[in-house]
């Protein structure tokens with residue numbers, strides 16, 4: 216909150232936008248969807264004005280998670296498509312990866328197999344390219360033919376590491392916020 220006050224006094228719009236987005240996240244984690252929405256919205260227009268696309272991606276990820284959990288799949292789809300656009304525009308591969316993941320899930324859900332497979336393939340290729348490290352065994356993901364788990368928070372681990380370790384019940388070892396798994400093992 217102090218950071219927000221300082222940003223207001225200094226007319227630091229970039230900082231204001233990011234503070235508002237984090238406030239949105241805080242409300243989202245408290246399941247106060249209405250407040251989360253209003254903070255994200257305020258942040259979105261600030262970020263838009265100064266062209267802070269990274270902040271916009273951050274907001275979109277939060278919105279997708281809200282829409283997924285309230286089962287507003289059409290809105291989630293819209294936000295993910297927008298995220299793909301913004302992420303590709305600034306070359307943020309990690310956000311593009313996440314959006315492909317969300318779109319894969321959403322199209323699976325609506326039984327649009329071709330579209331879902333299309334996003335699965337793109338997720339696959341990008342995951343290999345990014346050479347992400349697994350937070351449990353610290354080995355590269357996608358080096359061999361691995362099965363991976365994508366957590367609700369978007370962190371990705373080998374499925375063998377998820378299954379072997381105790382964090383299944385404790386949630387993601389990286390951010391500790393999310394519990395439960397978002398997906399079945401996904402083969403890369």
Ligand SMILES: [Zn+2]
Nearest residue numbers: 349352373376
């Ligand atoms: Zn691992």
Ligand SMILES: [Zn+2]
Nearest residue numbers: 368370387390
């Ligand atoms: Zn996480």
